[in-house]
Amino acid sequence: MSEKPQSLSLTVLLSPWLDVDFDNTLVSGLTLDSREIKDGCLFAALQGAQLDGRTFIDKAVECGASAVLSETKERGQHGLITLQGNVPVIQVYQLSDMLSELAYRFYFPEQNLHKVIAVTGTNGKTTIATLLANCWNILGKQSAQMGTIGNGLFGKLKSSLNTTLDAISVFSELNDYQQKNVDYTVMEVSSHGLTQGRVSALPFHSAIFTNLTRDHLDYHGSMENYELAKKALFEHFPVKQRFINADDATGAQWLKDFPDAISFGFNAEMLTKQRYLRIEQVEYHGQGINFSFQSSWGQGLISAPFYGDFNVSNLAAVLTQLLAENISIKQAEAVFPRLNAVPGRMEQYYFPNNDITFVVDYAHTPDALEKALTALQKHKKTGRLICVFGCGGDRDKGKRSEMAKVSENFAGKVVLVDDNPRSESAEQIMQDILKGFNNPARVTVIHDRKEAVLDLLDNALPGDIVLLAGKGHEDYQIIGEQRIFYSDRALLASLQCTYNKNNKADL
Structure with missing residues (x-):
């Protein structure tokens, strides 16, 4: 068994990349997040797309970092060392490229x-x-x-x-x-x-x-x-x-x-x-x-x-x-x-009073949606196959019309709902999806996923199978900058407790 080392000298840890003399500087942990710094941690300050880790070097030192690796984009700066107090701050060219091996050396020094x-x-x-x-x-x-x-x-x-x-x-x-x-x-x-x-x-x-x-x-x-x-x-x-x-x-x-x-x-x-x-x-x-x-x-x-x-x-x-x-x-x-059901992957919720089955699946690509719908067609005996889906904002817009075509070709009824609009207008996302339908007038648009599920429970026909696609295991929606709790699985499980008894949702 390989055990996490209590500490490893900075000299040994960096030896494949740098010849430094810090035998007395001991590393007891690695982190990219200055908020996770504990005494003895090495802080890797990356120049990320959204955050520049180098701006948190002072905080890392204050919190007890034993050393800092600061990413540089200049090859000539590789290996330059400054001290903040007794803490070495080492410039490392393309630090992100060596992080995986660095972590492997630290956590598995015996490589087993x-x-x-x-x-x-x-x-x-x-x-x-x-x-x-x-x-x-x-x-x-x-x-x-x-x-x-x-x-x-x-x-x-x-x-x-x-x-x-x-x-x-x-x-x-x-x-x-x-x-x-x-x-x-x-x-x-x-x-x-x-x-x-x-x-x-x-x-x-x-x-x-x-x-x-x-x-x-x-x-x-x-x-x-x-x-x-x-x-x-x-x-x-x-x-x-x-x-x-x-x-x-x-x-x-x-x-x-x-x-x-x-x-x-x-x-x-x-x-x-x-x-x-x-x-x-x-x-x-x-x-x-x-x-x-x-x-x-x-x-x-x-x-x-x-x-x-x-x-x-x-x-x-x-x-x-x-x-x-x-x-x-x-x-x-x-x-x-x-074998157990995989959370949010073709997961069934049956409502016997209505004889309606909801199937929650993570399908969020045209291919995955087609496969989910064709799979359910083979298991469906009576009723219709209904497809409920949306598309995420700030993501590949080209697949929106493609998913529309798939749903129209393989489902008897389509309901469009919001997925994770993020910074995009939910209404604009719907318009992009609708452009992919040959007959958009037959498509129902209900932005709120919970409202769409309740509507289908009230109006679906016996034997219908409803594919609720896109969210799967996820328990949130991202609307603007807000991440709010929402789960298709939790909603359906809750509805099963009340709807099957009373044939009416009591939420």
């Missing part, structure tokens, strides 16, 4: 990190990470996860603002898990996290690729750049196992680029050096799905309480990783029926 599994792709990361952590837990392995719905031991997550934490927090969390005897951490790795070097020093045990569809173009600029950001995980990291979705067009190409990768999906096949897991027959029923498979490890049948082809793909990714870790097919077949 437990197994960390990376999951990347546009859609499915959270589901795969959660289900895989759930599987390890059922199999008697201590597991943790890091990602969109939080970080921590499985079932004990702490919320997080970002899918992938900052470079220092990543290793701080992993060190904490290691002290709790975690065998596996399953981490969602975002394209932002990869591009910004937040995990650049992390020696991943394995990496799973789900798919690539339009998202984050406001940041990456093009699909080509977005793909390259994701591919870096497979190309530039020393991962021991690569798992790639053979059903995705990008994944199919990557399987050619990485001849030792393991393929999974409906189109997976045995290639020269590759192991594989191919999905065979799939059955959809009211309680979930069954699918048979052929693989390099043998054949079997999986049953699980989830909906849709995309969850078949997610389950196949999880299954392939388990089999590659020498979990037997018999063990896997016993585990999958016991």
Whole structure:
């Protein structure tokens, strides 16, 4: 086990980058946030896009920092040292690029990190990470996860603002898990996290690729750049196992680029050096799905309480990783029926008095919305499929009309609601979405999500399935500069307690 060092000399910590003589300056912690400074901490003052950490150096010194690394954009200033009292302030060129390795050296000086599994792709990361952590837990392995719905031991997550934490927090969390005897951490790795070097020093045990569809173009600029950001995980990291979705067009190409990768999906096949897991027959029923498979490890049948082809793909990714870790097919077949629902991912809320089912899902891209709707079509027996969604402000505007087209093509009724308008006008966002409909007059606009849910409960027909998309696990809305509490899941759970008894909401 690697234990967090009580202290490490600044000389030793910085030796890969700087030859400095500070053997008597001991570092007992690392932080990017001056508000978290404790005696002995090293403060990394980055020049961020919104805040310049260098403006907080004085505060960090006052709070007990033992040393400060101050980011400089000038190569010639690298290594320059000034003293504030007895505290060295060291100029470091491109400090953000070295933070990941710096944190790895500090938190894992013996370099014996437990197994960390990376999951990347546009859609499915959270589901795969959660289900895989759930599987390890059922199999008697201590597991943790890091990602969109939080970080921590499985079932004990702490919320997080970002899918992938900052470079220092990543290793701080992993060190904490290691002290709790975690065998596996399953981490969602975002394209932002990869591009910004937040995990650049992390020696991943394995990496799973789900798919690539339009998202984050406001940041990456093009699909080509977005793909390259994701591919870096497979190309530039020393991962021991690569798992790639053979059903995705990008994944199919990557399987050619990485001849030792393991393929999974409906189109997976045995290639020269590759192991594989191919999905065979799939059955959809009211309680979930069954699918048979052929693989390099043998054949079997999986049953699980989830909906849709995309969850078949997610389950196949999880299954392939388990089999590659020498979990037997018999063990896997016993585990999958016991898996828990993933918060905000195709999560059902049934109202028997009305015979209406609401399904909460995080789908916030055109591809994810289409997959959620087509999944529900296969499970729907009677009634209509109703799609409720909105689009976030200050984000990729191009996907607004695309999501409109998807909802119009795959749902019988569409209701537009607010997502996170942020600094944009909610009304303008609605107008952008409406431009994507062939027949916008048939679309209902109700800005308030709670009001839309109550309206559907009063007016939907027996057998209707309502997809409430976009928020998923989130428990807030961002309107202007305000972050207010709101949760689709909490609202529906509350309504179930009253509406099913009285057939009338009493809120």
